Amino acid sequence: MRVLMAVLLLLAALGVPTPLLAARVGDLTETEVLEQARRFFSFSDPALRTALLGCLLLGLNCGLLGSFVVVRRLSLVGDTLSHAVLPGIALGFLWNMSKDPVVILIGATSAGVLAMLTVNAITRTTRLKDDAAMGLVLSSFYAIGICLVTMIQRLPTGQKSGIDKFLFGQAAALTSSEVLTIGITSLVTLFFVGLCFKGLLVLSFHREYGESLGLPMGWLHQIVMILTAFAVVTAMQAVGVVLVSAMLILPAATASLLTDRLHRLIWLAALLGMLAAALGAFFSFLGNNFPTGPFMVLAGAALFIPAFLFAPRHGWITRWWRHLSRRLRTERENTLKAMYHVLEDRDFHGESVSVVELAQKRRETIEEVTQRAHALQRAHLATLTDGTMLHFTPEGLLKARAIVRNHRLWELYLTNIMQYESDHVHDDAEKIEHVLGEDMVRQLERKLDFPQTDPHGKEIPRVDSGLVQRSSRSS
Amino acid sequence: MNETFIPSFNAYRVFIEPWTDALPIYGWMVLMAFLVTATCGLIGNYLILRRMALVGDAISHSVLPGLAIAYLATGALTLPAMIGGALGAGLLTTSMIEFLQSRSRIKADAAIGITFCTLFAFGVVLINVFASRVHLDADCVLYGELSYLHKGASEIAPRPVLIMGGVGLAVALLILCFYKELLVSSFDAMLAASMGYSPKWIHLGLMAMLSIVIVAAFESVGAILVIAMLILPGATSQLISTRLPVCLGLSILHAALSAILGLHLAVWLDCSMAGAAVVAGAFLFTLAWVFAPQGLLSRMQKRTAHEQPATS
Numbered sequence: 001m002r003v004l005m006a007v008l009l010l011l012a013a014l015g016v017p018t019p020l021l022a023a024r025v026g027d028l029t030e031t032e033v034l035e036q037a038r039r040f041f042s043f044s045d046p047a048l049r050t051a052l053l054g055c056l057l058l059g060l061n062c063g064l065l066g067s068f069v070v071v072r073r074l075s076l077v078g079d080t081l082s083h084a085v086l087p088g089i090a091l092g093f094l095w096n097m098s099k100d101p102v103v104i105l106i107g108a109t110s111a112g113v114l115a116m117l118t119v120n121a122i123t124r125t126t127r128l129k130d131d132a133a134m135g136l137v138l139s140s141f142y143a144i145g146i147c148l149v150t151m152i153q154r155l156p157t158g159q160k161s162g163i164d165k166f167l168f169g170q171a172a173a174l175t176s177s178e179v180l181t182i183g184i185t186s187l188v189t190l191f192f193v194g195l196c197f198k199g200l201l202v203l204s205f206h207r208e209y210g211e212s213l214g215l216p217m218g219w220l221h222q223i224v225m226i227l228t229a230f231a232v233v234t235a236m237q238a239v240g241v242v243l244v245s246a247m248l249i250l251p252a253a254t255a256s257l258l259t260d261r262l263h264r265l266i267w268l269a270a271l272l273g274m275l276a277a278a279l280g281a282f283f284s285f286l287g288n289n290f291p292t293g294p295f296m297v298l299a300g301a302a303l304f305i306p307a308f309l310f311a312p313r314h315g316w317i318t319r320w321w322r323h324l325s326r327r328l329r330t331e332r333e334n335t336l337k338a339m340y341h342v343l344e345d346r347d348f349h350g351e352s353v354s355v356v357e358l359a360q361k362r363r364e365t366i367e368e369v370t371q372r373a374h375a376l377q378r379a380h381l382a383t384l385t386d387g388t389m390l391h392f393t394p395e396g397l398l399k400a401r402a403i404v405r406n407h408r409l410w411e412l413y414l415t416n417i418m419q420y421e422s423d424h425v426h427d428d429a430e431k432i433e434h435v436l437g438e439d440m441v442r443q444l445e446r447k448l449d450f451p452q453t454d455p456h457g458k459e460i461p462r463v464d465s466g467l468v469q470r471s472s473r474s475s
Numbered sequence: 476m477n478e479t480f481i482p483s484f485n486a487y488r489v490f491i492e493p494w495t496d497a498l499p500i501y502g503w504m505v506l507m508a509f510l511v512t513a514t515c516g517l518i519g520n521y522l523i524l525r526r527m528a529l530v531g532d533a534i535s536h537s538v539l540p541g542l543a544i545a546y547l548a549t550g551a552l553t554l555p556a557m558i559g560g561a562l563g564a565g566l567l568t569t570s571m572i573e574f575l576q577s578r579s580r581i582k583a584d585a586a587i588g589i590t591f592c593t594l595f596a597f598g599v600v601l602i603n604v605f606a607s608r609v610h611l612d613a614d615c616v617l618y619g620e621l622s623y624l625h626k627g628a629s630e631i632a633p634r635p636v637l638i639m640g641g642v643g644l645a646v647a648l649l650i651l652c653f654y655k656e657l658l659v660s661s662f663d664a665m666l667a668a669s670m671g672y673s674p675k676w677i678h679l680g681l682m683a684m685l686s687i688v689i690v691a692a693f694e695s696v697g698a699i700l701v702i703a704m705l706i707l708p709g710a711t712s713q714l715i716s717t718r719l720p721v722c723l724g725l726s727i728l729h730a731a732l733s734a735i736l737g738l739h740l741a742v743w744l745d746c747s748m749a750g751a752a753v754v755a756g757a758f759l760f761t762l763a764w765v766f767a768p769q770g771l772l773s774r775m776q777k778r779t780a781h782e783q784p785a786t787s
Contacts, residue, residue, distance in 0.1 A: 074584070075585045076588060132523045136706045140760075143749075143757065146617070149618075242595070242698075246589070246592030294596035295600065297593060298597060
């Protein structure tokens with residue numbers, strides 16, 4: 001089921017970005033795009049292979065760490081971190097006027113750590129709240145970075161440095177040593193997550209519990225933050241400063257809609273991260289060196305949207321559909337119950353119920369009741385002849401008896417066991433009759449000593465259990 | 476290497492020239508920087524009080540696709556197109572954040588992150604794809620173009636300065652007119668509701684105002700620096716005073732100081748003026764953080780004053 005869902009998502013993701021592609025076809029010629037696509041999929045270009053490998057690794061790394069960031073509601077910390085590393089990158093570049101990945105990594109990570117410390121210090125020592133502190137720190141650090149970058153670009157050597165590529169990212173500019181750095185940090189993350197999974201689980205959901213067990217929660221938190229800083233910094237060349245936080249958030253948020261278990265969430269997020277990164281690299285390659293970051297983010301969003309709408313349990317449309325079908329079922333069951341009551345009032349003389357009788361019972365207009373009758377017919381619970389007379393089908397009769405039984409059993413339970421007044425029990429039973437399961441009914445019957453009549457003296461209908469179990473399980 | 480990176484300090488070039496010979500160029504820049512920071516700062520005070528700093532962050536990013544679409548739809552960026560784009564983007568952002576939060580298990584922080592990153596990415600892609608038709612380039616999005624203020628022969632002031640001045644005046648007037656409503660709803664939403672001010676409409680109005688301010692500032696300072704302009708003045712003044720009118724006044728003072736200091740910094744280092752103005756603003760914030768009545772320094776003094784009787 002989940003595998004199927006993943007495949008569907010993949011197909012949807014491949015389908016959604018086509019308008020973008022089409023938009024660009026207007027600017028480029030069609031053959032150029034096809035040619036680029038062919039080059040991409042032949043994997044013959046070594047630079048392209050390096051770039052793609054780097055993208056996959058960074059997607060993996062961001063997905064893994066993003067899971068913890070999203071679950072712990074630290075998404076905007078990722079955002080702060082990613083903007084605040086810019087001065088570190090610029091200083092790392094100034095060290096020997098080249099894009100030495102190790103020096104840049106050190107510079108950027110120090111800037112990120114310094115930014116997080118500043119946020120903490122501001123929230124601790126002033127009245128400013130953490131949102132203001134984060135916004136303040138991220139934009140101020142970014143401003144320092146921008147000053148440095150514009151100063152570097154003014155230098156004769158800075159012109160060709162490609163430091164501006166750090167802002168929106170350029171996967172094609174990834175060098176093999178940068179890919180190696182991404183690979184090593186991903187590997188470290190992978191090992192860390194694998195080794196400390198239990199601790200991370202506790203940290204994510206119940207930090208105090210972990211602390212009471214004497215687990216080093218503080219250390220785990222610091223390590224996650226530093227690894228996140230590494231992930232952000234190494235991803236920067238391909239995704240860019242501005243959008244790298246989206247690569248943390250989007251895959252993990254998508255995964256959190258698809259599953260409730262942390263370990264599945266992590267792997268799913270890693271997978272989705274790789275997918276989004278590869279798709280982003282592909283589309284930016286098609287357009288001849290468009291910045292990669294925005295395309296990766298849009299690919300991530302294209303994966304997010306179908307999950308948001310159709311995720312098996314948490315999708316918006318899925319939940320809406322579940323809600324609607326439950327409401328319709330309740331309405332059908334209420335109509336069946338009204339039909340049963342009409343027959344009961346006649347001491348079960350005759351088998352058919354006229355629409356007029358039903359309308360009187362339910363105090364509704366003929367039109368409304370006719371609609372209800374049609375709904376029953378569509379569900380094969382009753383047949384409507386001449387547009388006026390309703391007959392139960394065998395299944396419909398069983399269901400009607402089951403609902404009435406549930407209602408009366410519950411009323412009896414409330415009066416006899418819970419000591420409710422008998423005129424206070426109807427409304428509650430109206431609600432619970434639709435959700436009582438077969439096991440619960442058995443227990444109620446046993447507890448009430450297999451009663452024959454309800455508190456109002458009406459007979460509790462008996463139901464053949466085999467058939468009903470099937471129909472009431474659908475609740 | 477460092478000698479060329481940090482230009483030698485020349486007092487005449489840095490402090491005198493911008494106000495004398497080069498005034499026609501730098502005057503407009505410093506005025507623009509002041510107008511942007513002051514206007515943003517006025518609204519920013521309310522954003523900080525209402526804990527909406529990160530919504531400002533989100534809107535400042537998502538204004539980009541609004542602007543790009545306005546460009547594509549009208550061909551040139553006229554004032555109505557600009558305002559329309561900004562309002563559309565602002566409305567879309569706030570409603571998307573609300574929607575994601577209320578209709579799924581996505582939490583507020585992730586909803587904000589997803590919304591603005593996606594919209595911003597969409598804007599950047601639009602700009603890149605239709606580069607020939609959209610006269611916004613990626614650099615302008617990231618650091619703004621405070622240095623390209625040219626006054627047409629028949630104009631009193633460069634167009635962006637006029638627009639920003641108008642927006643700033645409008646914001647100041649609106650704050651004056653709705654001072655009480657904004658004050659009450661920012662501090663006590665329940666009281667505001669009981670006094671008959673609809674919190675929803677005040678919120679929406681503030682968001683609309685914010686979007687227009689951001690879009691007017693966008694070309695000059697870019698998407699990210701505008702966040703600093705929104706938060707820094709308010710944060711600095713709220714460290715110094717707890718009274719809102721004083722805070723609003725201090726924000727304007729902060730804006731003026733950071734624009735002037737930023738100008739000199741930018742001239743000295745020959746770097747982005749918008750970036751330098753924010754760095755100056757951050758410097759002022761740090762000063763306030765350390766020296767404010769309840770700043771770091773007085774905290775330390777208090778602590779030593781507490782400890783001394785205990786130790787002696």
